[in-house]
Amino acid sequence: MPWISNILASAIVLAAQADDASMKEQIIPGESLDSRISACGVQVGRNEIAVLRPFIETSEQLSGHFSLAVKKQSASGTSASAQSGDFNGGKLGGTVAVDRPAKLSVEMTVTATDGKPLCRLAKEIDLGEPEIRT
Known part of the structure; x- marks a missing residue:
């Protein structure tokens, strides 16, 4: 029954791809401050250079302002980076990249156009560990 081996091979490939995708990013969850926010936080890439991307998941189209500030301490020294801007439709922009290993202080705020806090x-996180420790 060659079709069974094809199904098994496909399942193995899909499982490997899913594991690979989950290994590329981790989530630092934020605190949702509004019932329209189902999730928020920062996605952290797991490569040698970690790219931090702020995000929100909303139940409706929202607009407002976000800010992301990252302070890094590593063997190469101490640095600070920040991104901020307006967003529309619930999609945040901006990224901050840092080298590994490093210890980070991450702060993010998201507010609606009317000034109401959303997230x-x-x-404090340690990017020197296989899993992010908060």
């Missing part, structure tokens, strides 16, 4: 995040 906040303030965490």
Whole structure:
């Protein structure tokens, strides 16, 4: 029954791709401050250079302002980076890239156009570990 081996081979490939995708990013969850926000936080790439991307998941189209500030301490020294801007339709922009290993202080705020807080995040994380430790 060659079709069974084809199905098994496809399942193995799909499982490997799913594992590979989950290994590329981790999520630092933020605190949702509004019932329209189902999730928020920062995605962190797991490559040698970690790219931090802020995100929100909303139940409706929202607009407002976000800010992301990252302070890094590593063998190469200490640095600070920040991104901020307006967003429309619930899609945040901006990224911050840092080298590994490093210890980070991450702060993010997201507010609606009317100034109502939507999400906040303030965490210390260690990018020297296989899993992010908060």
